[in-house]
Amino acid sequence: MGLVNFLAYLAIMMGIYAILSLSLNLQYGFTGLANFGHVAFFCLGAYTSTILVLVFKMPFMIGILGAMVIAGLFGYVISIPTANLKEDYWAIATLAAAEVVRIFFLNEDWVVGGGPYQGGSFGIGGIPQPLRSLFSAYTYPFFYLAVVLVCLLATYLIINTLTQSPFGRVIKSIRSGDSLPQALGKDVRAFRMKVMAIGGTFGGLAGCLWAHYHGFISPDQFLPLETFIVWAMVIVGGKANNRGAIVGAVIIMVFYNSTRFLKDYIPIEEVTLASLRMVAIGVLIVVAMIFMKEGLIKEKKTIY
Protein backbone atom coordinates (compact mmCIF):
# COMPACT_ATOMS: atom_id res chain seq x y z
CA MET A 1 0.00 0.00 0.00
CA GLY A 2 1.40 3.33 -1.03
CA LEU A 3 1.76 6.08 1.52
CA VAL A 4 -0.93 8.23 -0.09
CA ASN A 5 -3.39 5.36 -0.13
CA PHE A 6 -2.51 4.55 3.44
CA LEU A 7 -3.19 8.13 4.47
CA ALA A 8 -6.56 8.03 2.70
CA TYR A 9 -7.36 4.80 4.57
CA LEU A 10 -6.28 6.39 7.85
CA ALA A 11 -8.38 9.50 7.20
CA ILE A 12 -11.44 7.37 6.40
CA MET A 13 -11.00 5.42 9.64
CA MET A 14 -10.56 8.66 11.57
CA GLY A 15 -13.76 10.01 10.03
CA ILE A 16 -15.80 6.90 10.82
CA TYR A 17 -14.50 6.69 14.38
CA ALA A 18 -15.04 10.42 14.86
CA ILE A 19 -18.74 9.85 14.10
CA LEU A 20 -18.73 7.08 16.72
CA SER A 21 -16.97 9.18 19.32
CA LEU A 22 -19.27 12.16 18.68
CA SER A 23 -22.27 9.95 19.32
CA LEU A 24 -20.76 8.35 22.44
CA ASN A 25 -19.82 11.82 23.63
CA LEU A 26 -23.46 12.89 23.38
CA GLN A 27 -24.38 9.94 25.59
CA TYR A 28 -21.48 9.85 28.02
CA GLY A 29 -19.94 13.30 27.89
CA PHE A 30 -23.11 15.36 27.86
CA THR A 31 -25.72 13.11 29.46
CA GLY A 32 -23.52 11.02 31.74
CA LEU A 33 -24.77 7.71 30.37
CA ALA A 34 -21.97 5.18 30.77
CA ASN A 35 -22.71 3.35 27.55
CA PHE A 36 -20.36 0.35 27.46
CA GLY A 37 -22.17 -1.14 24.50
CA HIS A 38 -21.66 1.49 21.86
CA VAL A 39 -20.31 -1.12 19.45
CA ALA A 40 -23.83 -2.57 19.26
CA PHE A 41 -24.96 0.40 17.17
CA PHE A 42 -21.85 0.11 15.00
CA CYS A 43 -22.51 -3.60 14.48
CA LEU A 44 -26.23 -3.16 13.80
CA GLY A 45 -25.54 -0.38 11.32
CA ALA A 46 -22.99 -2.48 9.48
CA TYR A 47 -25.22 -5.57 9.30
CA THR A 48 -28.44 -3.69 8.50
CA SER A 49 -26.92 -1.86 5.59
CA THR A 50 -25.17 -5.00 4.34
CA ILE A 51 -28.40 -6.98 4.42
CA LEU A 52 -30.38 -4.23 2.69
CA VAL A 53 -27.82 -3.63 -0.05
CA LEU A 54 -26.43 -7.13 -0.57
CA VAL A 55 -29.44 -9.35 0.07
CA PHE A 56 -32.32 -7.07 -0.89
CA LYS A 57 -30.37 -5.22 -3.62
CA MET A 58 -31.40 -1.83 -2.30
CA PRO A 59 -29.45 1.31 -3.19
CA PHE A 60 -26.71 2.52 -0.86
CA MET A 61 -28.79 5.48 0.35
CA ILE A 62 -31.48 3.11 1.60
CA GLY A 63 -28.72 1.13 3.30
CA ILE A 64 -27.53 4.23 5.17
CA LEU A 65 -31.06 5.21 6.19
CA GLY A 66 -31.93 1.67 7.25
CA ALA A 67 -28.75 1.40 9.30
CA MET A 68 -29.51 4.66 11.10
CA VAL A 69 -33.16 3.83 11.75
CA ILE A 70 -32.51 0.31 13.05
CA ALA A 71 -29.60 1.35 15.27
CA GLY A 72 -31.57 4.32 16.57
CA LEU A 73 -34.56 2.13 17.34
CA PHE A 74 -32.31 -0.33 19.11
CA GLY A 75 -30.97 2.50 21.27
CA TYR A 76 -34.51 3.50 22.13
CA VAL A 77 -35.62 -0.05 22.88
CA ILE A 78 -32.71 -0.97 25.15
CA SER A 79 -33.26 2.21 27.12
CA ILE A 80 -36.87 1.32 27.92
CA PRO A 81 -35.93 -1.12 30.70
CA THR A 82 -32.67 0.60 31.63
CA ALA A 83 -33.55 4.30 31.65
CA ASN A 84 -33.96 4.47 35.41
CA LEU A 85 -30.74 2.63 36.25
CA LYS A 86 -27.76 4.28 37.89
CA GLU A 87 -24.52 4.81 36.05
CA ASP A 88 -22.72 1.53 36.84
CA TYR A 89 -25.76 -0.64 36.29
CA TRP A 90 -26.34 1.18 33.05
CA ALA A 91 -22.80 0.27 31.98
CA ILE A 92 -23.37 -3.43 32.63
CA ALA A 93 -26.75 -3.46 30.90
CA THR A 94 -25.44 -1.80 27.75
CA LEU A 95 -22.36 -4.04 27.67
CA ALA A 96 -24.65 -7.05 27.77
CA ALA A 97 -26.93 -5.61 25.08
CA ALA A 98 -23.96 -5.18 22.74
CA GLU A 99 -22.87 -8.78 23.28
CA VAL A 100 -26.40 -9.96 22.57
CA VAL A 101 -26.29 -8.19 19.21
CA ARG A 102 -22.89 -9.65 18.34
CA ILE A 103 -23.81 -13.18 19.36
CA PHE A 104 -27.05 -12.93 17.42
CA PHE A 105 -25.15 -12.28 14.20
CA LEU A 106 -22.61 -14.97 15.13
CA ASN A 107 -25.28 -17.65 15.42
CA GLU A 108 -27.97 -16.63 13.00
CA ASP A 109 -26.43 -16.96 9.56
CA TRP A 110 -29.76 -16.77 7.73
CA VAL A 111 -30.07 -13.06 8.37
CA VAL A 112 -27.41 -12.34 5.76
CA GLY A 113 -29.00 -14.58 3.17
CA GLY A 114 -27.41 -17.87 4.22
CA GLY A 115 -25.43 -20.05 1.84
CA PRO A 116 -22.20 -21.98 2.44
CA TYR A 117 -19.40 -20.03 4.11
CA GLN A 118 -21.73 -17.06 4.42
CA GLY A 119 -22.84 -15.33 7.59
CA GLY A 120 -22.33 -16.51 11.14
CA SER A 121 -18.69 -16.77 12.12
CA PHE A 122 -17.64 -16.79 8.45
CA GLY A 123 -18.72 -13.20 8.20
CA ILE A 124 -20.02 -11.82 4.99
CA GLY A 125 -18.03 -10.48 2.08
CA GLY A 126 -18.60 -8.82 -1.25
CA ILE A 127 -20.44 -5.86 0.24
CA PRO A 128 -20.80 -3.44 -2.68
CA GLN A 129 -19.03 -0.11 -2.51
CA PRO A 130 -21.21 2.79 -3.62
CA LEU A 131 -20.44 4.20 -7.09
CA ARG A 132 -17.36 1.99 -7.30
CA SER A 133 -17.52 1.67 -11.09
CA LEU A 134 -17.10 5.40 -11.60
CA PHE A 135 -13.64 5.48 -10.02
CA SER A 136 -10.30 3.77 -10.44
CA ALA A 137 -8.82 1.73 -7.63
CA TYR A 138 -6.50 4.63 -6.93
CA THR A 139 -9.07 7.42 -6.79
CA TYR A 140 -11.91 5.53 -5.12
CA PRO A 141 -10.62 5.98 -1.53
CA PHE A 142 -10.64 9.73 -2.04
CA PHE A 143 -14.25 9.64 -3.16
CA TYR A 144 -15.14 7.51 -0.16
CA LEU A 145 -13.22 9.86 2.09
CA ALA A 146 -15.40 12.70 0.79
CA VAL A 147 -18.53 10.67 1.60
CA VAL A 148 -17.26 10.01 5.12
CA LEU A 149 -16.35 13.65 5.67
CA VAL A 150 -19.79 14.82 4.56
CA CYS A 151 -21.37 12.37 7.02
CA LEU A 152 -19.00 13.51 9.76
CA LEU A 153 -19.81 17.15 9.12
CA ALA A 154 -23.54 16.46 9.23
CA THR A 155 -23.14 14.49 12.47
CA TYR A 156 -21.07 17.26 14.03
CA LEU A 157 -23.53 19.97 13.04
CA ILE A 158 -26.57 18.06 14.30
CA ILE A 159 -25.03 17.01 17.62
CA ASN A 160 -23.45 20.40 18.17
CA THR A 161 -26.75 22.20 17.56
CA LEU A 162 -28.49 19.84 19.98
CA THR A 163 -25.94 20.26 22.74
CA GLN A 164 -26.12 24.05 22.53
CA SER A 165 -29.91 24.15 22.70
CA PRO A 166 -32.23 24.02 25.72
CA PHE A 167 -32.26 20.26 25.07
CA GLY A 168 -28.50 20.29 25.67
CA ARG A 169 -28.94 22.20 28.92
CA VAL A 170 -31.35 19.59 30.22
CA ILE A 171 -29.17 16.61 29.36
CA LYS A 172 -26.17 18.31 30.97
CA SER A 173 -28.21 18.73 34.17
CA ILE A 174 -28.93 14.99 34.21
CA ARG A 175 -25.21 14.16 34.52
CA SER A 176 -25.06 15.07 38.21
CA GLY A 177 -28.15 13.18 39.29
CA ASP A 178 -31.84 12.92 38.63
CA SER A 179 -33.41 14.78 41.52
CA LEU A 180 -32.67 18.35 40.47
CA PRO A 181 -33.96 18.09 36.89
CA GLN A 182 -36.96 16.13 38.18
CA ALA A 183 -37.79 18.84 40.69
CA LEU A 184 -37.77 21.26 37.76
CA GLY A 185 -40.27 19.11 35.90
CA LYS A 186 -37.86 17.57 33.40
CA ASP A 187 -38.77 14.04 32.37
CA VAL A 188 -35.33 12.56 32.93
CA ARG A 189 -36.27 9.14 31.62
CA ALA A 190 -37.58 10.50 28.31
CA PHE A 191 -34.46 12.58 27.80
CA ARG A 192 -32.21 9.57 28.39
CA MET A 193 -34.18 7.54 25.88
CA LYS A 194 -33.95 10.27 23.28
CA VAL A 195 -30.21 10.55 23.78
CA MET A 196 -29.78 6.79 23.39
CA ALA A 197 -31.82 6.87 20.19
CA ILE A 198 -29.90 9.80 18.69
CA GLY A 199 -26.50 8.37 19.68
CA GLY A 200 -27.57 5.00 18.29
CA THR A 201 -28.61 6.56 14.99
CA PHE A 202 -25.17 8.02 14.40
CA GLY A 203 -23.46 4.88 15.64
CA GLY A 204 -25.43 3.04 12.96
CA LEU A 205 -24.28 5.54 10.35
CA ALA A 206 -20.65 4.86 11.27
CA GLY A 207 -21.24 1.11 11.05
CA CYS A 208 -22.75 1.42 7.60
CA LEU A 209 -19.82 3.49 6.32
CA TRP A 210 -17.39 0.98 7.80
CA ALA A 211 -19.06 -2.05 6.21
CA HIS A 212 -19.20 -0.57 2.73
CA TYR A 213 -15.62 0.59 2.89
CA HIS A 214 -14.14 -2.75 3.93
CA GLY A 215 -16.53 -4.87 1.92
CA PHE A 216 -16.38 -7.58 4.57
CA ILE A 217 -17.87 -7.81 8.05
CA SER A 218 -17.89 -10.54 10.67
CA PRO A 219 -19.04 -10.68 14.28
CA ASP A 220 -15.49 -10.77 15.67
CA GLN A 221 -14.95 -7.22 14.41
CA PHE A 222 -17.52 -6.00 16.90
CA LEU A 223 -16.04 -7.12 20.20
CA PRO A 224 -16.47 -4.98 23.33
CA LEU A 225 -12.90 -3.83 22.72
CA GLU A 226 -14.17 -1.55 19.96
CA THR A 227 -16.38 0.25 22.46
CA PHE A 228 -13.40 0.96 24.65
CA ILE A 229 -11.39 2.38 21.78
CA VAL A 230 -14.23 4.85 21.27
CA TRP A 231 -14.24 5.55 25.01
CA ALA A 232 -10.52 6.31 24.80
CA MET A 233 -11.27 8.84 22.08
CA VAL A 234 -13.85 10.63 24.20
CA ILE A 235 -11.69 10.62 27.33
CA VAL A 236 -8.48 11.73 25.63
CA GLY A 237 -10.16 14.25 23.33
CA GLY A 238 -12.28 15.85 26.02
CA LYS A 239 -15.68 14.81 27.20
CA ALA A 240 -18.66 17.06 26.59
CA ASN A 241 -16.80 18.87 23.83
CA ASN A 242 -17.70 17.93 20.29
CA ARG A 243 -14.45 19.11 18.78
CA GLY A 244 -12.62 17.21 21.48
CA ALA A 245 -14.37 14.02 20.43
CA ILE A 246 -13.09 14.46 16.87
CA VAL A 247 -9.56 15.30 18.01
CA GLY A 248 -9.62 12.23 20.26
CA ALA A 249 -10.61 10.04 17.32
CA VAL A 250 -7.72 11.40 15.26
CA ILE A 251 -5.17 10.83 18.03
CA ILE A 252 -6.29 7.32 18.94
CA MET A 253 -6.44 6.27 15.28
CA VAL A 254 -2.87 7.50 14.73
CA PHE A 255 -1.79 5.51 17.78
CA TYR A 256 -3.72 2.50 16.62
CA ASN A 257 -2.12 2.46 13.20
CA SER A 258 1.36 3.47 14.24
CA THR A 259 2.56 -0.13 14.59
CA ARG A 260 2.66 -0.38 10.84
CA PHE A 261 5.60 2.00 10.84
CA LEU A 262 7.11 1.33 14.23
CA LYS A 263 8.02 -2.20 13.15
CA ASP A 264 10.82 -0.69 11.05
CA TYR A 265 12.31 1.08 14.02
CA ILE A 266 11.64 -1.16 17.00
CA PRO A 267 13.15 -4.64 17.07
CA ILE A 268 9.94 -6.39 18.15
CA GLU A 269 7.90 -8.79 16.11
CA GLU A 270 4.97 -7.17 14.36
CA VAL A 271 2.42 -9.42 16.08
CA THR A 272 3.71 -8.46 19.51
CA LEU A 273 3.77 -4.85 18.48
CA ALA A 274 0.16 -5.04 17.34
CA SER A 275 -0.82 -6.27 20.79
CA LEU A 276 1.27 -3.61 22.44
CA ARG A 277 -0.74 -0.89 20.77
CA MET A 278 -3.69 -1.80 22.96
CA VAL A 279 -1.39 -1.39 25.94
CA ALA A 280 -0.38 1.99 24.55
CA ILE A 281 -4.00 3.09 24.28
CA GLY A 282 -4.61 1.89 27.84
CA VAL A 283 -1.65 3.91 29.06
CA LEU A 284 -2.94 6.92 27.16
CA ILE A 285 -6.30 6.68 28.95
CA VAL A 286 -4.59 6.44 32.34
CA VAL A 287 -2.32 9.39 31.57
CA ALA A 288 -5.28 11.44 30.38
CA MET A 289 -7.23 10.54 33.52
CA ILE A 290 -4.40 11.61 35.81
CA PHE A 291 -2.95 14.67 34.08
CA MET A 292 -5.79 15.97 31.95
CA LYS A 293 -9.00 15.01 33.64
CA GLU A 294 -11.05 16.99 31.18
CA GLY A 295 -9.18 15.77 28.13
CA LEU A 296 -7.25 17.76 25.55
CA ILE A 297 -10.08 20.16 24.79
CA LYS A 298 -12.09 21.19 27.81
CA GLU A 299 -15.82 21.52 28.00
CA LYS A 300 -16.89 24.87 26.62
CA LYS A 301 -18.45 27.40 28.94
CA THR A 302 -21.39 29.30 27.55
CA ILE A 303 -21.08 32.98 28.35
CA TYR A 304 -24.12 35.22 28.53
Place this chain on the structure above:
Amino acid sequence: MDSTLEDGVILKIENVYKNFGGILALNGVSFTVQSNSITGLIGPNGSGKSTLFNVISGFYRKDSGEIYFQGEKIEGLNPCSIAMLGIGRTFQISEVPEKTTVMENLLLAPKRQCGEGVCNVFLNRRRIKREHERHLDNALDILELIQLTDLKNEYAENLSGGQKKLLSLGRILMSEPQLLLLDEPTAGVNPTLVKDLMVAIRNLRDQKGITILLVEHNMRVISEICDRVIVLDFGEKIAEGTPEEIQSSKEVLEAYLSGSSKRGLFNEDS
Protein backbone atom coordinates in the same frame (compact mmCIF):
# COMPACT_ATOMS: atom_id res chain seq x y z
CA MET B 1 -63.21 19.42 41.61
CA ASP B 2 -63.40 17.79 44.93
CA SER B 3 -65.68 18.68 47.80
CA THR B 4 -62.61 18.68 50.02
CA LEU B 5 -61.54 21.96 48.49
CA GLU B 6 -62.41 24.66 50.91
CA ASP B 7 -62.14 28.19 49.73
CA GLY B 8 -58.59 29.40 49.28
CA VAL B 9 -56.88 26.16 50.20
CA ILE B 10 -54.07 25.38 47.80
CA LEU B 11 -52.59 22.38 49.58
CA LYS B 12 -54.29 19.94 51.86
CA ILE B 13 -52.43 17.20 53.69
CA GLU B 14 -54.67 14.56 55.19
CA ASN B 15 -53.50 11.89 57.57
CA VAL B 16 -50.20 11.20 55.83
CA TYR B 17 -48.09 8.32 57.11
CA LYS B 18 -44.58 7.38 56.08
CA ASN B 19 -42.26 4.93 57.76
CA PHE B 20 -38.73 3.92 57.03
CA GLY B 21 -38.16 0.36 58.17
CA GLY B 22 -40.23 0.76 61.31
CA ILE B 23 -39.34 4.34 62.10
CA LEU B 24 -42.42 6.47 61.72
CA ALA B 25 -41.19 9.60 60.00
CA LEU B 26 -44.69 10.92 59.42
CA ASN B 27 -47.34 9.82 61.85
CA GLY B 28 -50.68 10.97 60.49
CA VAL B 29 -49.91 14.55 59.59
CA SER B 30 -52.82 16.75 58.53
CA PHE B 31 -52.93 20.45 57.75
CA THR B 32 -53.92 22.88 55.05
CA VAL B 33 -52.05 25.70 53.40
CA GLN B 34 -54.00 28.81 52.39
CA SER B 35 -53.51 30.14 48.94
CA ASN B 36 -51.36 33.26 48.79
CA SER B 37 -49.90 32.75 52.24
CA ILE B 38 -46.51 32.10 53.73
CA THR B 39 -46.61 29.10 56.00
CA GLY B 40 -43.70 28.07 58.16
CA LEU B 41 -42.95 24.47 59.03
CA ILE B 42 -40.80 24.09 62.11
CA GLY B 43 -39.78 21.34 64.46
CA PRO B 44 -36.71 19.79 66.05
CA ASN B 45 -34.24 17.85 63.89
CA GLY B 46 -35.71 14.58 62.72
CA SER B 47 -39.29 15.67 63.23
CA GLY B 48 -40.21 14.84 59.64
CA LYS B 49 -40.12 18.23 57.92
CA SER B 50 -37.93 17.21 55.02
CA THR B 51 -39.68 13.86 54.72
CA LEU B 52 -42.95 15.71 54.35
CA PHE B 53 -41.44 17.86 51.61
CA ASN B 54 -40.21 14.77 49.83
CA VAL B 55 -43.64 13.17 50.07
CA ILE B 56 -45.43 16.25 48.75
CA SER B 57 -43.01 16.63 45.83
CA GLY B 58 -43.20 12.93 44.95
CA PHE B 59 -39.64 11.91 45.79
CA TYR B 60 -40.94 9.60 48.53
CA ARG B 61 -44.07 7.54 48.24
CA LYS B 62 -46.37 7.95 51.24
CA ASP B 63 -47.67 4.82 52.97
CA SER B 64 -51.17 6.19 53.36
CA GLY B 65 -53.11 9.42 53.50
CA GLU B 66 -54.10 11.94 50.90
CA ILE B 67 -52.58 15.06 49.47
CA TYR B 68 -54.67 17.53 47.50
CA PHE B 69 -53.18 20.30 45.41
CA GLN B 70 -55.69 22.88 44.18
CA GLY B 71 -58.46 20.45 44.98
CA GLU B 72 -57.02 17.60 42.94
CA LYS B 73 -55.68 14.53 44.62
CA ILE B 74 -52.03 13.96 43.76
CA GLU B 75 -51.64 10.24 43.87
CA GLY B 76 -48.85 8.09 42.48
CA LEU B 77 -47.31 10.92 40.45
CA ASN B 78 -43.57 11.07 39.92
CA PRO B 79 -41.57 14.17 40.94
CA CYS B 80 -41.47 15.44 37.39
CA SER B 81 -45.25 15.43 36.95
CA ILE B 82 -45.75 17.05 40.33
CA ALA B 83 -43.34 19.81 39.38
CA MET B 84 -45.27 20.31 36.15
CA LEU B 85 -48.47 20.77 38.17
CA GLY B 86 -46.90 23.82 39.73
CA ILE B 87 -45.28 22.63 42.95
CA GLY B 88 -41.69 23.83 43.02
CA ARG B 89 -39.20 22.79 45.66
CA THR B 90 -35.66 23.44 46.76
CA PHE B 91 -33.44 20.97 48.55
CA GLN B 92 -31.94 21.24 52.00
CA ILE B 93 -28.51 20.55 50.52
CA SER B 94 -28.39 22.63 47.38
CA GLU B 95 -27.61 20.59 44.36
CA VAL B 96 -25.99 22.17 41.36
CA PRO B 97 -25.23 20.32 38.15
CA GLU B 98 -21.52 20.15 37.35
CA LYS B 99 -19.97 22.43 34.74
CA THR B 100 -23.03 24.59 34.52
CA THR B 101 -22.84 28.34 34.99
CA VAL B 102 -25.16 30.33 37.25
CA MET B 103 -26.94 31.70 34.19
CA GLU B 104 -27.35 28.26 32.63
CA ASN B 105 -28.84 27.04 35.91
CA LEU B 106 -31.50 29.70 35.65
CA LEU B 107 -32.17 29.13 31.96
CA LEU B 108 -32.57 25.42 32.61
CA ALA B 109 -35.57 25.90 34.85
CA PRO B 110 -38.47 27.32 32.81
CA LYS B 111 -41.06 24.66 32.10
CA ARG B 112 -42.29 23.56 28.67
CA GLN B 113 -39.43 25.12 26.74
CA CYS B 114 -39.84 24.73 23.02
CA GLY B 115 -36.14 23.97 22.59
CA GLU B 116 -36.30 20.90 24.79
CA GLY B 117 -37.82 18.95 21.92
CA VAL B 118 -35.30 17.38 19.56
CA CYS B 119 -37.19 18.29 16.38
CA ASN B 120 -37.97 21.79 17.58
CA VAL B 121 -34.25 22.47 17.96
CA PHE B 122 -33.97 22.27 14.17
CA LEU B 123 -37.42 23.33 13.02
CA ASN B 124 -38.52 26.04 15.43
CA ARG B 125 -35.37 28.10 15.73
CA ARG B 126 -37.14 31.42 15.71
CA ARG B 127 -39.51 30.51 18.51
CA ILE B 128 -36.63 29.14 20.58
CA LYS B 129 -34.78 32.40 20.12
CA ARG B 130 -37.82 34.43 21.19
CA GLU B 131 -38.30 32.26 24.28
CA HIS B 132 -34.60 32.45 25.06
CA GLU B 133 -34.67 36.25 25.05
CA ARG B 134 -37.66 36.30 27.35
CA HIS B 135 -36.06 33.83 29.76
CA LEU B 136 -32.81 35.79 29.64
CA ASP B 137 -34.62 38.98 30.72
CA ASN B 138 -36.35 37.10 33.52
CA ALA B 139 -33.08 35.57 34.61
CA LEU B 140 -31.39 38.96 34.84
CA ASP B 141 -34.16 40.20 37.13
CA ILE B 142 -33.86 37.15 39.32
CA LEU B 143 -30.07 37.46 39.45
CA GLU B 144 -30.60 40.98 40.74
CA LEU B 145 -32.96 39.64 43.40
CA ILE B 146 -30.58 36.94 44.63
CA GLN B 147 -27.60 39.26 44.19
CA LEU B 148 -25.59 36.97 41.96
CA THR B 149 -25.46 39.21 38.89
CA ASP B 150 -21.68 39.49 38.98
CA LEU B 151 -21.30 35.74 39.13
CA LYS B 152 -23.64 34.88 36.28
CA ASN B 153 -20.88 33.31 34.19
CA GLU B 154 -19.28 31.45 37.09
CA TYR B 155 -19.66 27.69 37.36
CA ALA B 156 -22.30 27.07 40.01
CA GLU B 157 -20.14 24.43 41.72
CA ASN B 158 -17.65 27.19 42.65
CA LEU B 159 -20.22 29.18 44.64
CA SER B 160 -20.31 29.17 48.42
CA GLY B 161 -22.96 27.18 50.27
CA GLY B 162 -25.08 30.26 50.89
CA GLN B 163 -24.81 31.38 47.29
CA LYS B 164 -25.88 27.94 46.13
CA LYS B 165 -28.94 28.27 48.37
CA LEU B 166 -29.76 31.56 46.71
CA LEU B 167 -29.18 30.07 43.28
CA SER B 168 -31.58 27.22 43.94
CA LEU B 169 -34.20 29.74 45.04
CA GLY B 170 -33.62 31.74 41.87
CA ARG B 171 -33.73 28.62 39.74
CA ILE B 172 -37.04 27.42 41.10
CA LEU B 173 -38.50 30.91 40.63
CA MET B 174 -37.61 30.68 36.94
CA SER B 175 -39.93 27.70 36.71
CA GLU B 176 -42.85 29.86 37.91
CA PRO B 177 -44.41 27.57 40.50
CA GLN B 178 -47.75 28.26 42.17
CA LEU B 179 -46.71 26.60 45.39
CA LEU B 180 -43.13 26.86 46.53
CA LEU B 181 -41.60 24.47 49.05
CA LEU B 182 -38.44 26.02 50.43
CA ASP B 183 -36.18 23.80 52.53
CA GLU B 184 -34.18 26.12 54.79
CA PRO B 185 -33.78 28.97 52.34
CA THR B 186 -31.66 31.09 54.66
CA ALA B 187 -29.27 28.46 56.05
CA GLY B 188 -25.72 29.57 55.34
CA VAL B 189 -26.79 32.88 53.87
CA ASN B 190 -25.12 35.94 55.36
CA PRO B 191 -27.29 37.95 57.81
CA THR B 192 -27.60 41.13 55.74
CA LEU B 193 -28.72 39.10 52.77
CA VAL B 194 -31.22 37.24 54.95
CA LYS B 195 -33.06 40.54 55.45
CA ASP B 196 -33.22 41.08 51.69
CA LEU B 197 -34.35 37.51 51.22
CA MET B 198 -37.22 37.98 53.66
CA VAL B 199 -38.37 41.02 51.70
CA ALA B 200 -37.99 39.05 48.47
CA ILE B 201 -40.01 36.10 49.74
CA ARG B 202 -42.76 38.41 50.89
CA ASN B 203 -42.73 40.06 47.47
CA LEU B 204 -43.15 36.68 45.82
CA ARG B 205 -46.42 36.31 47.62
CA ASP B 206 -47.62 39.88 47.21
CA GLN B 207 -46.55 40.53 43.63
CA LYS B 208 -46.48 37.14 41.97
CA GLY B 209 -49.14 35.43 44.04
CA ILE B 210 -46.94 32.46 44.90
CA THR B 211 -47.91 30.44 47.96
CA ILE B 212 -44.93 29.49 50.10
CA LEU B 213 -44.37 26.68 52.54
CA LEU B 214 -40.98 26.86 54.16
CA VAL B 215 -38.90 24.83 56.56
CA GLU B 216 -36.73 27.15 58.58
CA HIS B 217 -34.71 27.09 61.77
CA ASN B 218 -34.18 30.80 61.93
CA MET B 219 -37.02 31.88 64.22
CA ARG B 220 -36.65 35.52 63.36
CA VAL B 221 -37.40 34.71 59.72
CA ILE B 222 -40.37 32.61 60.80
CA SER B 223 -41.88 35.24 63.02
CA GLU B 224 -41.32 38.07 60.57
CA ILE B 225 -42.65 36.63 57.36
CA CYS B 226 -44.93 33.72 58.15
CA ASP B 227 -48.69 34.10 58.30
CA ARG B 228 -49.08 30.74 59.96
CA VAL B 229 -46.72 28.28 61.55
CA ILE B 230 -47.06 24.52 61.78
CA VAL B 231 -44.97 22.63 64.29
CA LEU B 232 -44.00 19.00 63.76
CA ASP B 233 -42.52 16.65 66.34
CA PHE B 234 -41.91 12.94 65.87
CA GLY B 235 -43.87 13.02 62.63
CA GLU B 236 -46.95 14.56 64.20
CA LYS B 237 -48.36 18.04 64.08
CA ILE B 238 -48.24 19.31 67.65
CA ALA B 239 -49.28 22.90 67.11
CA GLU B 240 -50.50 25.32 64.54
CA GLY B 241 -51.17 29.04 64.68
CA THR B 242 -49.81 32.49 64.10
CA PRO B 243 -46.15 33.01 64.98
CA GLU B 244 -47.17 34.79 68.21
CA GLU B 245 -49.40 31.92 69.29
CA ILE B 246 -46.67 29.42 68.59
CA GLN B 247 -44.08 31.35 70.56
CA SER B 248 -46.21 31.18 73.65
CA SER B 249 -47.24 27.56 73.19
CA LYS B 250 -46.09 25.36 76.03
CA GLU B 251 -46.12 22.19 73.95
CA VAL B 252 -43.80 23.64 71.37
CA LEU B 253 -41.28 24.74 73.96
CA GLU B 254 -41.34 21.30 75.51
CA ALA B 255 -40.78 19.61 72.18
CA TYR B 256 -37.70 21.69 71.56
CA LEU B 257 -36.32 21.52 75.05
CA SER B 258 -36.81 17.81 75.53
CA GLY B 259 -34.62 17.11 72.52
CA SER B 260 -30.90 16.52 72.72
CA SER B 261 -30.32 20.14 71.89
CA LYS B 262 -30.88 22.33 74.91
CA ARG B 263 -30.75 25.39 72.76
CA GLY B 264 -33.81 27.57 73.18
CA LEU B 265 -36.31 27.92 70.41
CA PHE B 266 -36.27 31.67 70.32
CA ASN B 267 -32.61 32.51 70.45
CA GLU B 268 -31.70 35.31 68.15
CA ASP B 269 -29.16 33.25 66.23
CA SER B 270 -30.00 29.90 64.77
